[in-house]
Amino acid sequence: MYLTTAQEMRDLDRYAIETIGIPGVVLMENAGKAVARLLTDRLPHPGDALVLAGTGNNGGDGFVAARHLAAAGWRVTVWLAGPEEKLTSDARVFFRVCRNLGIPVVRDAAERREELSRRIAEADAIVDALLGTGIRGEVRPRALELIRLVNENRRGAVVAVDVPSGADTDTGALLPEAIRADWTVTFAYPKWCHYLRPAAEHCGEVIVADIGIPRSAAEHRPPAARVNDPSWWREWLRPRSRWSHKGTYGHLLVVGGSRGMLGAAVLAGMAGLRIGAGLSTVAVPAGQEPILAAKVTDALVWGWPDDGEGRFAGDSARVLAERVDRFTAAAVGPGLGRFPGEGTWLRGVLETLPCPVVLDADGLNILAEHPDALRFRKGETILTPHPGEMARLAGTNTAGVESSRHVLAREWAKKTGCVVVLKGTHTIIAFPDGTQMVNPTGTPAMAKAGSGDVLSGVIGGLLARGIPAAAAAAMGVYLHGLAGELAVRTSEHSLLASEILSQLGTALSRLASDRARA
Numbered sequence: 001m002y003l004t005t006a007q008e009m010r011d012l013d014r015y016a017i018e019t020i021g022i023p024g025v026v027l028m029e030n031a032g033k034a035v036a037r038l039l040t041d042r043l044p045h046p047g048d049a050l051v052l053a054g055t056g057n058n059g060g061d062g063f064v065a066a067r068h069l070a071a072a073g074w075r076v077t078v079w080l081a082g083p084e085e086k087l088t089s090d091a092r093v094f095f096r097v098c099r100n101l102g103i104p105v106v107r108d109a110a111e112r113r114e115e116l117s118r119r120i121a122e123a124d125a126i127v128d129a130l131l132g133t134g135i136r137g138e139v140r141p142r143a144l145e146l147i148r149l150v151n152e153n154r155r156g157a158v159v160a161v162d163v164p165s166g167a168d169t170d171t172g173a174l175l176p177e178a179i180r181a182d183w184t185v186t187f188a189y190p191k192w193c194h195y196l197r198p199a200a201e202h203c204g205e206v207i208v209a210d211i212g213i214p215r216s217a218a219e220h221r222p223p224a225a226r227v228n229d230p231s232w233w234r235e236w237l238r239p240r241s242r243w244s245h246k247g248t249y250g251h252l253l254v255v256g257g258s259r260g261m262l263g264a265a266v267l268a269g270m271a272g273l274r275i276g277a278g279l280s281t282v283a284v285p286a287g288q289e290p291i292l293a294a295k296v297t298d299a300l301v302w303g304w305p306d307d308g309e310g311r312f313a314g315d316s317a318r319v320l321a322e323r324v325d326r327f328t329a330a331a332v333g334p335g336l337g338r339f340p341g342e343g344t345w346l347r348g349v350l351e352t353l354p355c356p357v358v359l360d361a362d363g364l365n366i367l368a369e370h371p372d373a374l375r376f377r378k379g380e381t382i383l384t385p386h387p388g389e390m391a392r393l394a395g396t397n398t399a400g401v402e403s404s405r406h407v408l409a410r411e412w413a414k415k416t417g418c419v420v421v422l423k424g425t426h427t428i429i430a431f432p433d434g435t436q437m438v439n440p441t442g443t444p445a446m447a448k449a450g451s452g453d454v455l456s457g458v459i460g461g462l463l464a465r466g467i468p469a470a471a472a473a474a475m476g477v478y479l480h481g482l483a484g485e486l487a488v489r490t491s492e493h494s495l496l497a498s499e500i501l502s503q504l505g506t507a508l509s510r511l512a513s514d515r516a517r518a
């Protein structure tokens with residue numbers, strides 16, 4: 001499914017209306033009906049509904065919702081926030097319909113503050129149709145006052161039409177405040193603000209309603225982003241051939257696991273095997289090798305020259321040359337740590353490996369200080385920063401990353417030619433061609449040490465199997481999130497990374513059975 005900006009959605013609407021010839025009022029009718037339907041589906045009995053309508057098309061959707069709610073037995077009042085003369089032509093059609101049906105429309109909502117506050121408090125349901133994707137700049141004072149009245153006084157349920165009023169559709173910023181909704185019914189495709197904080201926290205559950213915009217509209221001019229869904233990479237979920245052997249499924253090399261962080265490399269190596277790689281080798285500083293060998297039975301172990309302190313020797317990348325041909329992918333960084341000569345080391349490793357590479361954790365922190373380390377990469381590269389690592393790469397702080405996650409990820413993918421996986425709630429996967437994906441799977445339970453190491457191994461394992469970088473990143477992030485969801489058995493506080501690892505097989509089989517049904 002696509003994910004749109006306000007402009008992309010306007011283009012799709014316009015194409016449907018002007019090129020295909022579907023009247024705008026038909027789309028508006030479908031939109032408003034979907035909003036009313038949500039309330040009648042989710043609330044047990046009709047009650048008092050208050051529709052707060054702006055003068056734009058978002059308000060028009062509100063008039064339609066008012067009519068359908070009234071037909072379903074609700075006592076509906078529309079509060080119009082602006083002069084009637086400013087209504088768009090489509091909104092005016094449904095404003096008249098409401099009037100003709102005797103549905104009360106109260107004008108000058110902002111001037112009747114006391115009464116409106118009382119009505120907001122009494123309403124069983126509030127339809128927020130004040131501002132949609134057409135908002136320009138910060139919310140003007142009168143509309144802002146209405147948003148605050150709703151947030152401060154509401155007791156009943158709130159459904160936002162398309163986006164919570166006051167949210168910036170494209171950035172997820174609040175301008176500076178937005179309606180706090182229990183549900184947001186959006187049209188045709190989700191928008192960025194449904195996935196980006198802080199607006200995403202105001203949306204409640206997001207429901208995407210089909211309003212009759214034909215698929216050909218998006219095919220004509222595809223939006224640049226999508227929600228990550230299996231249809232995009234499902235073809236790679238093929239069953240194994242009866243005639244295959246472990247070499248068929250590739251060999252993942254994990255480089256990391258310095259003293260005190262051995263577990264990170266083990267998790268990555270094991271995740272690679274769990275996701276289907278035929279072999280996995282975990283390369284660690286030589287002093288760690290005996291401990292690793294005692295700990296791991298399923299993966300191969302390889303000790304690299306160390307610096308006597310449990311870290312990689314700065315010149316140890318050279319050992320890679322003799323064995324490099326056996327690996328089909330590498331995950332560099334889990335438990336790597338920082339060490340003298342690390343810039344030369346990373347450049348050497350990345351230059352020597354012709355296979356696809358996932359670069360994670362301290363691998364990214366080293367890259368931030370030695371950006372030329374990517375210069376001689378021959379194979380595809382996937383960067384998997386969390387917001388702190390992204391901040392170091394981009395020379396900003398974590399707050400700077402969080403306020404423009406999708407912009408930074410897109411810029412970095414374009415600039416480096418790498419696939420960028422910016423982790424967090426709704427991980428963003430950005431591709432060098434400027435397109436992006438937002439991931440829907442995962443749970444806050446996964447905010448735990450080791451979770452990222454499992455992800456590196458998952459993506460590395462998929463790369464090792466020969467899956468191209470873009471699909472491996474999207475598929476890996478999705479499966480990792482799904483495995484995390486499946487692994488939460490008791491409290492979401494208690495999940496361990498190793499439990500995500502153990503659910504990868506269930507996540508894979510669930511998708512494979514969906515595939516069989518599809």
Ligand SMILES: NC(=O)C1=CN([C@@H]2O[C@H](COP(=O)(O)OP(=O)(O)OC[C@H]3O[C@@H](n4cnc5c(N)ncnc54)[C@H](O)[C@@H]3O)[C@@H](O)[C@H]2O)[C@@H](O)CC1
Nearest residue numbers: 013027028055056057058132133134135136138139140162
């Ligand atoms: N044909 C279409 O384009 C469709 C549009 N739909 C709805 O239309 C919405 C977009 O409609 P519009 O483009 O008319 O825009 P909106 O209705 O989102 O916003 C425009 C209105 O908000 C006011 N406004 C803009 N910026 C403001 C600010 N900073 N402070 C206070 N008031 C401000 C404008 O004066 C105008 O009254 C969508 O969100 C969706 O709900 C749906 O009806 C489906 C079809």
Ligand SMILES: [K+]
Nearest residue numbers: 128131161165
């Ligand atoms: K709205």
